[in-house]
Amino acid sequence: MRRLLAVGVGALAIGAGGATMVVSQTPRGETFRMLELFGDVLSIVEQAYVVPTDNQKLIEAALDGMMTALDPHSNYLAPSDFDDLQERTEGQYSGIGLTITSEGGLIKVISPMDGGPAARAGVQAGDVISSIEGQSTGGMSVSDVSDRLKGAVGTEVKVTFLRDGEEPREVVLTREIIRIEAVTARMEGDFGYLRISTFNENTGRELREGIERLKRENPNIQGYVLDLRNNGGGLLTAAIEVSDAFLERGEIVSQRGRRPDQIEPYFAQAGDLTDGLPLAVLINYGSASASEIVAGALKDHQRATIVGLTSFGKGSVQTVIPLRGGRDGALSITTARYYTPSGGSIQKIGIEPDLEVARSAAEARIVSRSNFIYSEAAYSNALDASIGTERRGPHTPFEAPGEAYDAEADYQLQRALDVLRARGDLTQLAAAPEGIVTTPPGTELAEAATPPRIEVTSPEDDAPRMGPEITPDNVPDAD
Template sequence: MKNKERLIWIFLVLVLLIITTASGLNNWIFAGDTERTYENLKLFNEIFNLLRTEYYDESKVEPDRLIKGAVDGMIESLEDPHTDYMSKEFFGELQTETRGEFGGVGIVIGVRDKWITVISPIADTPAARVGMKAGDKIIEIDGESTEGFTTTDAVNMIRGEVGTSLTLTVKREGVSQPLQFTITRGVIKLETVKSTIVDDHIGYFRISQFSEPTAEAFRVQIGDLKSQGMDSIILDLRNNPGGLLSSAIEIADMLLIDGNIVSIKGRNKSQSQVYKAHERTYIPDLPIIVLVNKGSASGSEILAGAIKDNKRGILVGETTFGKGSVQTVRELPDGSGIKITTALYYTPSGASIHEVGIEPDEVVKDVEVTQEEIDAIKKLEELGLIKTFVQEHESYTDTDFETLMNQLAQNSIEIKPIIVRRLIKNEQEADRMPDLIDLDYDVQLKHAVNMLKSVNRLLKTKVS
């Protein structure tokens, strides 16, 4: 999946290294292991030439193909799914993405247990709307197995022309059979911060990703909700895959009065740094609850860890993803790029959460959908029962809902009432922008709201 420019560039670099080494500048390039590196490069060159001149099938030993295999092997030997080469096209897309807009289906992916895995679906995108979830392992893309794929390989297949469709086959934990999702590609415009007032006084902020505009958008919306009487905050970082480290740190700095935000420790001293909060918090006295789940990764874990370890707020939900490494992106001369893991980050308590995650202070599980309920949802769609119900009821009473549940039972459809209510809401929102929150279905958010209600009642009692 890597392009021709990459192979030619790598080849030229290798040739240059050999020539330069032979020219007596070894100590400048390979300080500490000059002789060994030189011998290995000589070995590489010898094998390359032997394969080029003696292998029986000439079509398989073109320079581009051989060098591609060598580079792939070099990167794969690191056993780090976060270090990867990026073609010129993909590198350009990455730069666009950090600016807040890109083309695709709306999922952030990585490699976990050797399979392409959904780190998180991006809210209000085609992938989120069809029901893809964090943790889904993508085993096929348009019928082609993804076994052995790198993240770049998968992204190159998933992204495409707006309006075209692709089919993703996924294996979901707790579901016996693979699931298939046919998704129409679209332009993904990231409004990374959305907010609203809940229960007349609680400020709810959902941050879906950290891009260049995120911190400023958060700052503006904090001010807007403060002017509406906000007296406490719910910061929703669920399914937030991370993004720009600087953006996550800047938001943490807005919420903390003092203390460390994150420590980064790399191979070299120049790659190590401690980020501290400044005395400029926007909301020094407001209670904060942070919502997290297994789709909360990287930058969102930095922010959640800073709030937790500095005792600035309470984490509610499920254990986070556990991506505690820092990647540095370098642009190469031909416009392509390479993403290299250069450091690990540590929360203020000194803990590394890499491949471990952050445990919430209060564990609240999301609504579980069983294999039987997935089958029931498919049957509901085939019979059109939810669609008919919504057409007949612009709004519905408890009696209306009870009648619907009885109808489902008569059709041998067993499904939890809370899931049916969510399906009704999905149908109601089919032709409009979905509501930002759903306290009927979102048990984690509802738990956070109830906690803040209790805190605010307690504070008001103390004041009086």
């Protein structure tokens, strides 16, 4: 079974002696009694329910319920979902180009894939899928919705989306093969622009190729913008490669598991592909996990100026454990938190920008209403930060376009380019142009206004680390 590394290594130590892990602190007799209870309930449902039942579906739902009771990112992957996970990390899959999650009974869009059918139709992060082909998604799982959105290439699917403050919008989307272009590169005047949409097996290679191409196009390139906005994460190995591309030395990220000895740091190797030129990194509330590893490493090493809005705050590590070689699916279970080089925990906090800039007046209102919108902190059962620090509360962003500002203009990108022109010195940064609202630092709101009807939850599309297969025959006794 191939191994996929995402934002962390697991807390399962595998050696010649087999697996070593803490299974449970519940007395074994009580555990067996509860397992018997589960069997009794399943038997009663099978015999007494009003219509015949599918025991496989019931058991899979029970497994998923057990995992999601742990935290928002632990879950059971049915065999088909496990296959989908591997397809995504390889950079290609079929569908309409949406990453979705479930929260509070709603199916929500985490992010549309760049250039995919959904993105071209104007679907945005935070939209709620209310119906598919006229059938309500109420009560459906993410897997159910995903299955309904899939289909043969060229076929159409009618989806209704809800967006905060707007009328329901019905969109007809044509299914196609989604080839994920992880990195796009272009020139913005004298500066290189590098957009990373996801962290998959191709990201590191595509980034290197993009940088080399820009160097050939403009040998006098003056700096780079690295755009990680709405990038929900992916493979740890890719995040390390991307960070390493801009660093000469030092720690990139470390992981800390359940026990004090479960600490694993990752370090940069010599060789900055951009020769130390000024670097600005764009982030927002849709930048999560692997994106936060990169932004945190470059910020802590003072290699880049971070521009945009505070990132999502997903600082937990998932390990995927195939069950019976993947024939029975897999478990994706949280095994560690990850930390920036300075020792800061991202979990529920996020990476704060050096220059806080909203892209639009509407985006500024989102930040001013509640710190729980578009953040890991939205989950009631999210892991804590472990360092006693909390995410910044509701506030008005330092800079935000006014209502009359050109909605098509990318103000965050323009400010990132201004940062490069100032060579990262924010004291020399040009004043905000006319039409931009600025707020003195430290201005906080006494309390959030009424929260919007629709919230966006944490990206769950990270491809977690592939762990060892655990079977009933090799699970050790609890210690």
